[in-house]
Amino acid sequence: MGFKSKEQKELDKEKNKNTYVSTVIQHLKLSSLGYAVISDILEHANSLYNTLTFNLRQGFFVYNTLNFQSLTIDLQTDFKENYHYKMLHSQAAQSVAHKVAENFKSFKQLLDKHYSEGAKKPKLPGYRQKGGMFEVTYPSQSVNLSQEHGIIFATVSTGIMFKKQHKEDVMGSTVNERLKFRVPDDVDPQRLVELVITSKHRKIYLHWVCRKKNEIVATLEKSSVLGIDIGLNNFVTCIPNTGEEGFIINGRPLKAINQFYNKTISKLKKGKDVNFWSGSLARATQTRNNQVRDFIKKSARTIINKCLESGIGKIVFGWNEGIKNEIDNGRVNNQNLYTPQRPQRIRDKGFILCRDSIT
Numbered sequence: 001m002g003f004k005s006k007e008q009k010e011l012d013k014e015k016n017k018n019t020y021v022s023t024v025i026q027h028l029k030l031s032s033l034g035y036a037v038i039s040d041i042l043e044h045a046n047s048l049y050n051t052l053t054f055n056l057r058q059g060f061f062v063y064n065t066l067n068f069q070s071l072t073i074d075l076q077t078d079f080k081e082n083y084h085y086k087m088l089h090s091q092a093a094q095s096v097a098h099k100v101a102e103n104f105k106s107f108k109q110l111l112d113k114h115y116s117e118g119a120k121k122p123k124l125p126g127y128r129q130k131g132g133m134f135e136v137t138y139p140s141q142s143v144n145l146s147q148e149h150g151i152i153f154a155t156v157s158t159g160i161m162f163k164k165q166h167k168e169d170v171m172g173s174t175v176n177e178r179l180k181f182r183v184p185d186d187v188d189p190q191r192l193v194e195l196v197i198t199s200k201h202r203k204i205y206l207h208w209v210c211r212k213k214n215e216i217v218a219t220l221e222k223s224s225v226l227g228i229d230i231g232l233n234n235f236v237t238c239i240p241n242t243g244e245e246g247f248i249i250n251g252r253p254l255k256a257i258n259q260f261y262n263k264t265i266s267k268l269k270k271g272k273d274v275n276f277w278s279g280s281l282a283r284a285t286q287t288r289n290n291q292v293r294d295f296i297k298k299s300a301r302t303i304i305n306k307c308l309e310s311g312i313g314k315i316v317f318g319w320n321e322g323i324k325n326e327i328d329n330g331r332v333n334n335q336n337l338y339t340p341q342r343p344q345r346i347r348d349k350g351f352i353l354c355r356d357s358i359t
Contacts, residue, residue, distance in 0.1 A: 019211050024187050026206040035204065037166070037175050041088065041158065042133035042199050045096050048084035049134050050127045052100040055079075057124055068108050072101040086161040088136065093159070095137035100125075133199035140192045145183075152183040154195060181206060188212075201282040220313035228303070229318045238303060240312055247306065249299050254292065261288040 030038065052075055060066055067074065075097035079085050085093045103125040110122035128134060144155045155178050158166075166176035183189050187208045196207035229237045235251030264284050269276055307315065 016211065018214050020214060021193065022210050022212050024184055024208040024210070026181075026184055026208065028181070028204045028206060030204060033170065033173065033175060037158075037170070038179065038197065038204055039133060039199070039202075040166075041092075041136060041162070042197065042204075043131065044084045044087040044159075044162075045092070045136045046128050046132045046134035048079075048082065048088065048093060048096050049100060050130070051082060051084060052079065052097060053103075053125055053127055056100065056104055060124060066104065066108075068105055071104060072098055075101055083161070086159055087165075088159045088162070089138065089142065089157050090159075091139055091142045092136040092156075095139075096134065135196055135198040138195045138197075140194060143192060143195050145189050152189055153180050154183050154189065154192075155180045156195065184208065201279065201286050203283075203286070219311050220307075221311050222313040224310070224312040225314045225316055226303070226307055226312045227316050227318070235299060236303070238306070240310060242310060242312065244310055249302060254295050257288060257291045257295070261285075 028034075028038075056066065056071075076094050079097070088096070107122055107125055110119070113119045114121045138156045142156060146153050146155065157178050158176060163177050170176045181195075188210055191210040191212060193209045193211050196209065198205045198207060225241045227239050227241070231237060231251060232255065233251050235249045235254055237246065237248050239246040261284060265281065268278070268281055268284070303315070307313075
């Protein structure tokens with residue numbers, strides 16, 4: 001992940017103007033050895049993040065300014081001999097430097113806005129929790145693809161010092177030299193942009209980031225509209241103005257997910273303080289969020305496929321802001337009710353999804 005000039009960024013923007021980025025998230029099921037190796041890499045990334053942040057904060061305290069124009073490339077060159085930098089693959093270490101530089105550049109923009117417009121004064125970027133894990137990014141050129149028995153694998157290298165220090169720990173294995181992952185079936189490895197390894201609640205995830213071409217659907221009729229109303233037992237009720245039969249997506253599975261989550265949380269927090277939190281609560285919340293996200297995205301795909309089949313070019317999603325705030329539907333409905341986050345305006349396959357929370 002090298003430093004790019006403004007000219008190169010403009011060329012990349014022109015090259016990718018008719019494309020979009022798609023991400024597939026994969027939860028890794030690892031052996032104890034595999035988890036130990038990957039968590040160690042992410043912990044070194046976390047330590048490198050804090051090291052870079054410390055140096056930039058101290059520099060800002062002393063000189064009250066930084067060379068923000070060359071900040072990214074300076075971090076990549078000045079810290080090459082740092083212990084944590086050398087424990088990572090060079091491009092993975094550079095990705096950490098990029099993220100730290102972006103944080104300080106954002107701080108500079110907010111600081112300028114504070115002095116010019118009187119906005120709230122921003123705080124300097126802070127440190128991550130000691131001993132935590134921070135994400136590392138491997139661009140496509142550092143990911144090696146191979147095929148074994150019809151299965152595609154992606155391999156990334158570890159750092160030079162990492163290979164030497166962990167050689168004795170993983171005798172009979174090459175896990176200290178390279179990490180090997182099976183590519184999911186719905187990922188096109190030829191369109192891979194980057195592979196990101198992240199951690200959440202001590203679980204390891206892979207983010208397969210691919211670039212895809214925009215699909216132009218020329219047969220869509222903009223005057224054909226699909227109206228959508230959100231509900232509880234009927235998650236969405238969809239009626240087109242074309243005279244065709246509407247359809248309903250069952251919302252009971254979503255109710256069951258939410259109800260089970262509420263019961264689990266109630267058991268875990270029984271007898272505890274109202275602000276009590278634990279790893280078990282975090283994992284239960286993450287599982288519930290993943291299930292809800294999966295349900296909503298599959299529902300969105302069902303709706304869009306139906307529109308493509310019928311040539312419908314516009315979707316209108318009913319949304320009354322604040323309608324469910326402080327509403328009392330009784331104990332059972334309050335437990336089952338799922339209120340989506342405030343929606344964002346997005347585009348997908350030529351549709352304009354108005355006030356829709358689907359991503």
